[in-house]
Amino acid sequence: MSAVAQTAFRVHDPGFEDVLGSDARLELVAEVDAHEGPVYADDEDALYFTTVRRERVSIHRLGLADGSVVVVAEDANNANGMFLGPDGRLVVCEQGTFDRPARITLVDRSTGVAETVVDSYAGYRLNSPNDVVVSGDGAIWFTDPSYGHLQGFRPRPEVCDSVYRYEPVNRHLAIAANLFDKPNGLAFSPDGQTLYVGDNGRPHHLVAFDVASDGSLRQRRIVAVGTPEHPDGVKVDADGRIYVSSPTGIQVLDPTGRLLGEIDLPGAVNFTFGGPERDTLFVTADTAVWAAVLNAKGA
Numbered sequence: 001m002s003a004v005a006q007t008a009f010r011v012h013d014p015g016f017e018d019v020l021g022s023d024a025r026l027e028l029v030a031e032v033d034a035h036e037g038p039v040y041a042d043d044e045d046a047l048y049f050t051t052v053r054r055e056r057v058s059i060h061r062l063g064l065a066d067g068s069v070v071v072v073a074e075d076a077n078n079a080n081g082m083f084l085g086p087d088g089r090l091v092v093c094e095q096g097t098f099d100r101p102a103r104i105t106l107v108d109r110s111t112g113v114a115e116t117v118v119d120s121y122a123g124y125r126l127n128s129p130n131d132v133v134v135s136g137d138g139a140i141w142f143t144d145p146s147y148g149h150l151q152g153f154r155p156r157p158e159v160c161d162s163v164y165r166y167e168p169v170n171r172h173l174a175i176a177a178n179l180f181d182k183p184n185g186l187a188f189s190p191d192g193q194t195l196y197v198g199d200n201g202r203p204h205h206l207v208a209f210d211v212a213s214d215g216s217l218r219q220r221r222i223v224a225v226g227t228p229e230h231p232d233g234v235k236v237d238a239d240g241r242i243y244v245s246s247p248t249g250i251q252v253l254d255p256t257g258r259l260l261g262e263i264d265l266p267g268a269v270n271f272t273f274g275g276p277e278r279d280t281l282f283v284t285a286d287t288a289v290w291a292a293v294l295n296a297k298g299a
Helices: 016-020
Strands: 009-011 025-030 036-041 046-050 059-063 069-073 079-084 090-094 103-107 114-118 132-134 140-144 162-167 172-177 183-188 194-200 204-211 217-225 234-236 242-246 249-253 259-264 270-274 280-284 289-293
Touching: 009 016, 016 259, 036 090, 036 270, 036 280, 046 079, 079 132, 090 114, 090 132, 132 183, 140 183, 162 183, 172 217, 183 242, 194 234, 234 270, 242 270, 249 280
Parallel strands: 036 079, 183 234
Antiparallel strands: 009 259, 025 289, 036 046, 046 059, 059 069, 079 090, 090 103, 103 114, 132 140, 140 162, 162 172, 183 194, 194 204, 204 217, 234 242, 242 249, 249 259, 270 280, 280 289
16 A cells, blocks of 8 residues: 555544554555445455546456556446445446446456346336445345436436345346435445445435345334435444445444544545455545555454
């Protein structure tokens, strides 16, 4: 890692000390175009991410041992959020264009070849899938806000802004929840029994649902209130603490929404746990990748 920043951790509750431990630090990993979808691949010790949307969005790979950056997919159809699938391929949210459909794909890490998983709901086109996770039963969950239309690169929406659940076995796509303005980041609790969703519209809420045995969502509740454009990224550590993007960087909450502390990194977009010990929070911030080395481990 090429540079070390001043320690930038603000404690709001004694519980944050457990996250920091005795040697927490924030380090600059690489100055690189890294916007969204960070995914850590432990078999390569590498970080995958999507670039800022300009003429096109690409998927890049950052080798953490040597700092090398290679292009996996030159034109990834306005890709945004990503997740490492059970078969080792990247599960990718492609927001689409006017000419290319928005879809969820599986992308081979070595070739960049994309295979469509789903691109419509009940015959209606998706809006612009934003973030994705895979649950323990293999189901693919993703958010589908209408940002693409609002930002001028997708047609008018045909479906409401929703959270979807896709079952690969029977190829069934269902709306899991749709009481959102702009559903964005999402993450499961360590036991898989709670789903957290960031609503980045009006109002700006972090919402939690109980996940039933059949995969349905119940008991919607507000965990925390965000600010304009936040929360975006959402992750959970092994002890159930919630990490959400904020204007100051990243806020760390307990499962009830109590603010424990903050990682001061303005411009932070999204993040993921990684490293050999799963104790490093890799953060994409548009112009760089940062690493917060913590005492906490990813779920």
